[in-house]
Amino acid sequence: MSRYQSMFERCEQQQRIAFIPFVMIGDPDLEASFRIISALIDAGADALELGIPFSDPVADGPVIQNSAIRALESGTTPTRAMALLEKVRAAYPDVAIGLLLYANLVYVKGLDSFYQQCQSIGIDSVLIADVPLRETTRFDQAAAKHQVESVHILPPHASEDTLMKVAKQSKGYTYVLGRAGVTGTDKAAQMPPKEVIEQLHSYQAAPPVLGFGVSRPEHVAAAKEVGFRGAISGSATVAVIESNLQDTAKMLDELGDFVAAMKQAT
Amino acid sequence: MTQEFSSSLTDAYFGEYGGMFVPEILVPALEQLETAFIEAIEDPDFIEELNDLLNNYAGRPTPLYECRNLTTSEQGRIFLKREDLLHGGAHKTNQVLGQVLLAKRMGKKRIIAETGAGQHGVATALACALVDLPCVVYMGAKDCQRQQPNVYRMELMGAKVIPVDNGSGTLKDAINEALRDWAATYEDTHYLLGTAAGPHPFPTIVREFQRVIGQEARQQMLEQTGKLPDYAIACVGGGSNAIGLFTDFLNDQEVRLIGVEPAGKGLDTDQHGATLNRGKLGIIHGSHTKIMQDDDGQIEESYSVSAGLDYPAIGPQHVHLQQIGRAEYETATDKEALAAFQSLSRNEGIIPALESSHALAYALKLAKNNGPETHILVNLSGRGDKDLEYVRQLDASTDSSDKGEN
Numbered sequence: 001m002s003r004y005q006s007m008f009e010r011c012e013q014q015q016r017i018a019f020i021p022f023v024m025i026g027d028p029d030l031e032a033s034f035r036i037i038s039a040l041i042d043a044g045a046d047a048l049e050l051g052i053p054f055s056d057p058v059a060d061g062p063v064i065q066n067s068a069i070r071a072l073e074s075g076t077t078p079t080r081a082m083a084l085l086e087k088v089r090a091a092y093p094d095v096a097i098g099l100l101l102y103a104n105l106v107y108v109k110g111l112d113s114f115y116q117q118c119q120s121i122g123i124d125s126v127l128i129a130d131v132p133l134r135e136t137t138r139f140d141q142a143a144a145k146h147q148v149e150s151v152h153i154l155p156p157h158a159s160e161d162t163l164m165k166v167a168k169q170s171k172g173y174t175y176v177l178g179r180a181g182v183t184g185t186d187k188a189a190q191m192p193p194k195e196v197i198e199q200l201h202s203y204q205a206a207p208p209v210l211g212f213g214v215s216r217p218e219h220v221a222a223a224k225e226v227g228f229r230g231a232i233s234g235s236a237t238v239a240v241i242e243s244n245l246q247d248t249a250k251m252l253d254e255l256g257d258f259v260a261a262m263k264q265a266t
Numbered sequence: 267m268t269q270e271f272s273s274s275l276t277d278a279y280f281g282e283y284g285g286m287f288v289p290e291i292l293v294p295a296l297e298q299l300e301t302a303f304i305e306a307i308e309d310p311d312f313i314e315e316l317n318d319l320l321n322n323y324a325g326r327p328t329p330l331y332e333c334r335n336l337t338t339s340e341q342g343r344i345f346l347k348r349e350d351l352l353h354g355g356a357h358k359t360n361q362v363l364g365q366v367l368l369a370k371r372m373g374k375k376r377i378i379a380e381t382g383a384g385q386h387g388v389a390t391a392l393a394c395a396l397v398d399l400p401c402v403v404y405m406g407a408k409d410c411q412r413q414q415p416n417v418y419r420m421e422l423m424g425a426k427v428i429p430v431d432n433g434s435g436t437l438k439d440a441i442n443e444a445l446r447d448w449a450a451t452y453e454d455t456h457y458l459l460g461t462a463a464g465p466h467p468f469p470t471i472v473r474e475f476q477r478v479i480g481q482e483a484r485q486q487m488l489e490q491t492g493k494l495p496d497y498a499i500a501c502v503g504g505g506s507n508a509i510g511l512f513t514d515f516l517n518d519q520e521v522r523l524i525g526v527e528p529a530g531k532g533l534d535t536d537q538h539g540a541t542l543n544r545g546k547l548g549i550i551h552g553s554h555t556k557i558m559q560d561d562d563g564q565i566e567e568s569y570s571v572s573a574g575l576d577y578p579a580i581g582p583q584h585v586h587l588q589q590i591g592r593a594e595y596e597t598a599t600d601k602e603a604l605a606a607f608q609s610l611s612r613n614e615g616i617i618p619a620l621e622s623s624h625a626l627a628y629a630l631k632l633a634k635n636n637g638p639e640t641h642i643l644v645n646l647s648g649r650g651d652k653d654l655e656y657v658r659q660l661d662a663s664t665d666s667s668d669k670g671e672n
Contacts, residue, residue, distance in 0.1 A: 055474075055564040056438060056550060058445045059289045065432055077562050103287050103549040108563030130549070132290040155291035180291060181450030233338075 003096035003124050004172045007046055007263035008207045008229055016266040018046035018230030019220060020209065021237040021259060022100065023065040025050050026076025028241065030084055032248055033071075036241065037088050039252040043259035046266075048088075048231055049127075052081045054102040059129040061184030063235040066242065077086040078105055079154075082117060089122040091152065098125040098151060098172065103139075119146035125172035127151040133165050136247035140169060151175050154200070154208075158193065163196070173230065174205045178213045185235045189213035197227040215239075217265035224266060233262060272556040275304055275474070278466035279554075283582035286465045288445070288548055288552045294592040295452035300467040303373045307474070309572060312367060319363045323396065324353040326360075326478065330486035330643075335613040342640035344626075345495065349507065349647045350618060351631065356648030357437030357507045358389035362458065366393040369456035376455040377401045379442040380463025382409055382437035382503075383573030385648065386460030391425035400426075402447070404440040407431035409573065416652060432569050433579035437577055441551050461504025462581035465552025469509075469581050478511025483643055484514050495643035497632060499524045502542065503574050505581030507647035522594065525584060526628045528570030529597035530558060539568035541580040542595040543584070555582040558641075571600035571660075572620035598627040606630055607650060607657065620657070639670035 001009075011018045020039050026033050040048065053071035057064065088097065098116065106114045106128060118126060126148055132141055133152060143150040149172030154163060156177055166174060176196070180188020189212060201206050207229035214220065216237035223231045240258050244251035278285050281610040286296055306312040320326040328351050333344045349357040369377060377399050381387030388401040394401035403420055410417050417427050433439035441464070448457045462472040468502045480498070487495050498515050500508035500526035515521045530538035538544065545556035550565055558566045558578035568578040587593035598606075603620055606627035618626060622645070629644045636642075650657075 056433070056442055058442050058551075059449070061446070062432065069432075071563070079562075104559070104563040104565070107547075107549050107554075108559070108561075129289055130287045130552070131358060132286065132293045134293065135287055153290045155289075155294075159294070164293075166290075177291065180452070182446045237587055251479070 002149070002172070003094065004047070007096050010134070011046060011229070017220070017228055018209070018258065018264050019044070019223045019263045020047045020049050020230055020232045020252055021045050022049040022051065022232055022234035023237055023241065024053055024064065024070030024071045024166050024218055026074055027067045027080040027238070028054060028245055029074035030068045030076060030080060034084060034087060035248070035252060036255060038091065039255045040259055041092055041095055043256040044263045045259055046230070047098065047235070049098045050085070052078055052099065052101040052105055054105055055131045057102060057129070059184070061182040061235060063185065063238050063242065064183050082121060085121050085123065086102060096124045098127060099123055100127045100129065103128050103130045107137065111138060112145070115142045115146040115148050118148045125149040125151045127153070127175060130136065133162070133169060136169065146149055153177060156180055163199055164203055167205035170206050173207050174200060174210045175211050175232070176208050176228070178210050181212070183212060183235050185213070185215040185239065187213055188215070189219055191222050191226045194226055217261050220262050220265035271584055272407065275329040275467070275470055276300060276465045280469070280583040280586035280607055283554050283585040284469060285554045286552060286573040287549045287554065288465050289449060291449050292445070292452060295448065296465055296467065296605070299368070299471070302368055303467060303471050306368055307370055312371070312547060316364055316367055316521070320360065320478065320585060324359050324363065325351060327482045328352055330483055330490060332490065333614055336630070337633045339638060341638065342636040342642050344629050344633055345487065345490070345640055345641065345643045346646040347479060347511065347643065349479060349645060350616070350622065350649035354389045354392055356389070356619065357387050357476060357479060357510060358386050358460065359392070360510070361472050361506065362389040362393040364475035365458045365471065366397045366399065369399065369458070370397055372456065374454060374456040375399070376451065377458050378404065378444050378447050378455055379458045379460060380404045380437065381460065382406070382440065382576060383652065384409070384413040384420065385574055385652070386417050387425065387427070388416055390458050390460070391420040391423040394425060395423040402428060404428050404430050404447070406434070406436040406440050408435040409437070412573065413652070423450065431595035435672070436567065438565060450579070456648060460506070461577070462506040462509045462583065463504040463551060463553060463555070463579055469553070469583055471508050473509045473513055473583065477513040478505050479507065479510040479645060480512060480514035483511065487641070487643060489642055492520045493641070494518050494521050494643040497522045497524055497629070498643045499526060499625045499629050500645040501526050501621045501647065502580065502584060503528070503539065503577050503621065505584045507645050509581060509583055512587070512647040516592065523587070523592065524628065525593055525595045526624045527597045528568045528569065528572060528575040528597055529599040529625055532599060533597060537569040539570040539576050539578070540597050541556040541578065543597055545580070550579050553579070553582045556580050556585050571603060572624065574619065574621040574648070575624065596628050604657065604660070617650035618646055619650050620653045
């Protein structure tokens with residue numbers, strides 16, 4: 001059983017949904033990043049979504065853009081990010097870890113060698129923000145070859161055809177956008193209608209997880225109400241880092257409190 | 267003038283380059299645009315309205331002028347396709363008119379665009395004023411500083427200019443910001459991309475709306491000289507004026523197609539924008555193409571004396587034309603472009619854009635190494651008014667450093 005499967009099963013037994021925070025690897029630097037990731041897991045994160053910083057993150061709003069800039073400025077290369085992931089995996093062998101990044105980083109590394117490295121480190125899933133379904137074949141094949149789950153995004157108001165394809169292609173979990181636009185906390189997620197969840201279920205999609213605009217416990221509770229199996233919170237988590245750059249101890253405390261509060265609503 | 271369009275308009279790839287590498291949420295908007303474009307160009311009313319604007323508003327056809335004094339009678343003959351005389355001062359107007367009409371057709375209520383030096387922003391602003399659509403132009407904060415007159419031009423025509431200060435504050439960041447806006451607003455907003463790059467269908471749409479340049483020039487060369495040119499030359503930043511010139515010559519194997527990239531301070535420095543000569547394959551702004559990037563795949567800054575050529579990627583069809591050997595991509599340095607800028611001003615009374623001066627610089631080299639039987643067609647893609655202040659300052663600093671050496 002995959003780490004995602006056992007994680008979702010465990011949540012189901014406890015009659016709750018998964019809470020999945022996102023942070024950028026290397027923000028504000030690699031050493032702090034390890035402590036941040038540990039704090040998230042220790043506070044009860046069910047799984048992690050981790051970014052590798054890219055110079056031109058077109059799907060991200062200002063909070064995550066700035067996070068990427070801090071990470072790049074502190075010297076976080078893809079190689080160093082992968083080394084950190086190895087360390088995280090060694091410390092937490094059972095936590096499901098998804099990567100979120102941009103196509104050029106995968107392309108330049110070489111598709112096969114990128115996914116091979118993910119497999120050897122123990123990365124469970126990869127979501128590439130700028131590879132839509134119509135371009136995904138080569139990426140999905142390389143991922144499958146190395147037993148890495150390839151996650152796809154279901155946008156709001158998607159056509160029946162898109163929904164069906166996302167349901168079929170997305171592995172590990174199905175990333176359902178709570179709203180249009182880029183990542184950020186300025187606009188809250190709007191709950192997709194229950195029918196979307198039901199349709200995904202009827203196509204036997206991987207568990208639906210809500211992302212974009214999930215920043216407060218009530219968003220998590222609303223996601224559970226509609227039938228999501230998890231909720232991802234990126235910008236709100238990163239904002240805690242951003243507002244405590246001068247005081248790492250306080251940052252870690254507040255991250256722990258944030259995860260606990262969000263988890264309370266699961 | 268009649269418009270002719272290519273047949274493979276729905277193919278997202280040129281060989282293995284191009285594609286639609288955008289967040290899933292933008293795919294329906296791009297597919298809607300593709301469909302609207304194909305329907306529009308088969309609609310005689312659309313073509314009639316576009317041609318009316320091109321002819322009576324923008325001033326097409328533009329002249330083809332053979333330089334009288336730029337070369338000697340023993341050297342190659344240089345012919346200028348005068349896109350600098352188009353309304354707006356550059357070829358950009360051609361495709362902007364096409365895209366605003368498309369936006370209207372799709373029922374869009376708002377236009378967004380990116381701009382580097384401001385030429386595409388100005389073209390978009392004038393077209394939006396013309397069809398009465400609100401217009402938002404994203405422009406790198408650094409570029410806003412460097413190109414104040416263009417910011418004012420856009421505002422005068424009713425556009426809202428938003429300075430982008432994330433990232434490097436230049437063109438690539440303006441494109442990122444426009445894409446981010448579009449991801450939230452695509453239902454009622456058209457993203458009017460300014461060059462033959464970006465995700466499908468933009469490279470195709472921009473090419474089809476720009477190919478009028480080569481269509482006219484080909485006909486004019488035949489009329490004026492009785493034969494096709496030996497060379498057709500254009501500068502290459504994102505690649506729109508070059509693809510506009512090249513397209514109708516693609517089947518004329520005897521015509522050598524040459525794109526000229528900015529070599530900036532030299533190809534062996536880190537300050538140039540010669541993506542086709544020095545870039546590596548990757549994926550950026552929706553397209554599998556060549557990019558200026560580091561070994562990890564982080565996008566690097568390009569550099570050129572001409573802001574309009576300062577883009578770290580390139581339209582995917584140019585990568586394909588380079589790969590199959592149908593077009594060649596040469597370079598001109600800042601210094602060579604500035605010399606060509608001075609030379610055309612002095613000898614012909616035409617002040618070219620610094621962008622176009624790169625194409626001219628390469629043409630001058632060719633002319634010197636050939637005789638009058640060699641006919642060289644150069645796309646003079648824009649006029650140089652926007653560059654006057656910048657060149658004047660460069661001259662002033664060169665003069666003072668010369669004095670210092672004395």
